[in-house]
Amino acid sequence: MTATEPGKARMTRMAPDDPHATGLRLADPTLLRDRCLIGGAWTGVPRLSVRDPASGVAIGAVPDLGAVEAQAAVEAARSAFPAWSGLTAETRAAVLRRWQQAISTHKADLAQILTREQGKPLAEALAEVEYAASFVGFYAEEGRRLYGETIPAPRADARILVLRQPVGVAAAITPWNFPAAMVTRKVAPAMAVGCAVVLKPAPETPLTALALAALAERAGVPPGVFNVVTGDAGAIGRVLTEHPAVRTVSFTGSTEVGKLLMRQAASTVKKLALELGGNAPFIVFDDADLEAAADGCLESKFRNAGQTCVCANRIYVHEPVYAPFLARLLARTAALKVGRGLEPGVQIGPLISEAAVAKVERHIADAVAKGAQVRLGGGRHALGGRFFSPTVLSDMTADMAISREETFGPVAAVYRVRDEADALAQANATPYGLAAYVYARDLGRVVRMAEGLETGMVGVNAAKLGADVAPFGGVKQSGLGREGSRHGLEEFTELKYVLLGGLAS
Numbered sequence: 086m087t088a089t090e091p092g093k094a095r096m097t098r099m100a101p102d103d104p105h106a107t108g109l110r111l112a113d114p115t116l117l118r119d120r121c122l123i124g125g126a127w128t129g130v131p132r133l134s135v136r137d138p139a140s141g142v143a144i145g146a147v148p149d150l151g152a153v154e155a156q157a158a159v160e161a162a163r164s165a166f167p168a169w170s171g172l173t174a175e176t177r178a179a180v181l182r183r184w185q186q187a188i189s190t191h192k193a194d195l196a197q198i199l200t201r202e203q204g205k206p207l208a209e210a211l212a213e214v215e216y217a218a219s220f221v222g223f224y225a226e227e228g229r230r231l232y233g234e235t236i237p238a239p240r241a242d243a244r245i246l247v248l249r250q251p252v253g254v255a256a257a258i259t260p261w262n263f264p265a266a267m268v269t270r271k272v273a274p275a276m277a278v279g280c281a282v283v284l285k286p287a288p289e290t291p292l293t294a295l296a297l298a299a300l301a302e303r304a305g306v307p308p309g310v311f312n313v314v315t316g317d318a319g320a321i322g323r324v325l326t327e328h329p330a331v332r333t334v335s336f337t338g339s340t341e342v343g344k345l346l347m348r349q350a351a352s353t354v355k356k357l358a359l360e361l362g363g364n365a366p367f368i369v370f371d372d373a374d375l376e377a378a379a380d381g382c383l384e385s386k387f388r389n390a391g392q393t394c395v396c397a398n399r400i401y402v403h404e405p406v407y408a409p410f411l412a413r414l415l416a417r418t419a420a421l422k423v424g425r426g427l428e429p430g431v432q433i434g435p436l437i438s439e440a441a442v443a444k445v446e447r448h449i450a451d452a453v454a455k456g457a458q459v460r461l462g463g464g465r466h467a468l469g470g471r472f473f474s475p476t477v478l479s480d481m482t483a484d485m486a487i488s489r490e491e492t493f494g495p496v497a498a499v500y501r502v503r504d505e506a507d508a509l510a511q512a513n514a515t516p517y518g519l520a521a522y523v524y525a526r527d528l529g530r531v532v533r534m535a536e537g538l539e540t541g542m543v544g545v546n547a548a549k550l551g552a553d554v555a556p557f558g559g560v561k562q563s564g565l566g567r568e569g570s571r572h573g574l575e576e577f578t579e580l581k582y583v584l585l586g587g588l589a590s
């Protein structure tokens with residue numbers, strides 16, 4: 086994620102004369118919500134405008150809530166927890182399956198809302214909504230497999246049972262780059278095992294989250310089981326990390342904010358799942374299929390305009406194939422179409438904020454000052470605003486800011502590496518450890534790299550890692566815990582050891 090000051094709100098207050106014309110053409114306009122959901126009641130006064138990053142136009146507004154409402158949401162979740170966790174897993178699964186179905190049925194509307202508030206191309210938004218629905222479907226099933234254990238006891242008259250139980254109230258704090266999938270990847274496993282949830286979505290993209298909550302309500306999620314609070318991130322975050330009733334916090338966002346939440350959560354010793362920033366190495370060796378490597382690099386680097394935490398940030402190319410790989414990457418990058426996400430054929434939308442554009446400019450200027458070559462792009466796009474030209478930099482070196490920080494923009498930074506040892510040393514020379522990519526055919530090399538890379542995920546001759554069935558997450562300062570797969574249930578459950586004694590006849 087991009088770095089911002091913790092708690093800094095990026096929304097502007099809505100002037101009374103702001104245009105409310107959203108320009109959204111939804112088949113179901115009731116999905117566009119301007120209230121929060123607390124204890125089954127849609128509540129709050131819409132005061133904070135949500136703007137289309139492509140135009141700056143307000144497309145909606147949401148309430149500016151704070152500590153009091155966050156506490157009310159936690160209380161609502163606490164009250165809803167006993168009945169929800171007391172249902173059979175199959176009954177909860179049925180509700181989740183209906184939610185999945187509702188998301189699929191309304192995917193065109195959800196994608197439109199998502200593109201308008203986030204900026205990504207509509208095709209990517211649609212793919213994200215389907216990805217979001219897949220987590221709901223997966224966890225509907227996985228919640229029915231919350232297996233415990235029996236362990237042979239050290240005494241003949243005793244038995245040991247290990248139960249896996251829901252933690253209670255779960256808090257979820259989500260980012261703007263995947264406004265739908267980051268919500269369901271946390272909320273679905275939590276609800277599947279019986280937790281009640283309080284969600285604080287990103288200020289830039291609350292409308293997708295509220296639309297998902299509206300669909301969950303329609304699917305039969307009981308009042309208080311899924312609450313959504315928008316507003317003052319710092320104040321809401323403090324309640325979610327310090328309220329004793331909240332037993333786990335699942336956060337996706339910047340490393341800075343993750344560390345702050347970790348410190349705050351220490352006061353009440355909560356479970357914590359953190360999916361933080363990355364600085365992914367993308368390594369291409371001389372035995373790789375260069376066409377496949379260039380395709381994968383393009384996809385990894387430029388999806389969501391480079392605003393994903395797993396996107397290739399440092400592209401390390403083995404010297405013998407440096408020139409031919411660079412040529413292929415340049416040709417593909419030059420063909421990318423930049424524009425508004427709703428325009429057909431667009432592949433790169435605007436960046437999320439002016440601060441994001443400024444960071445990309447700073448990274449390019451720093452690299453150029455230290456000897457990098459701008460091979461393509463290098464500045465703002467002719468469309469103006471937050472549109473940025475897809476950029477390729479070559480001759481990158483380790484002393485440049487891009488080598489240390491996540492760029493979070495459409496900049497492909499290409500480095501030379503001498504051999505495997507050099508590639509591994511450079512790739513691991515970062516405090517981050519989320520994703521890495523290796524393109525090579527030699528099996529020994531692939532295994533050496535996959536085992537040696539200090540990351541939670543490695544794509545080998547593959548550039549798209551996210552899947553409902555796979556454990557997504559990082560090591561080092563990229564985070565704690567895993568999301569997706571059966572491992573994604575762990576943050577929302579606790580083990581309980583039960584010793585059954587006195588069993589002698």
Ligand code: ADP
Pocket residue numbers: 086087088089090091092093258259260261285286287288318319320321322323337338339340342343345346
């Ligand atoms: P980015 O810089 O990419 O927006 P952030 O880490 O700032 O990443 O944001 C991710 C999420 O964390 C958003 O929902 C944001 O509102 C929230 N957030 C930011 N500051 C705080 C805070 N102090 N406490 C709780 N949540 C916060």
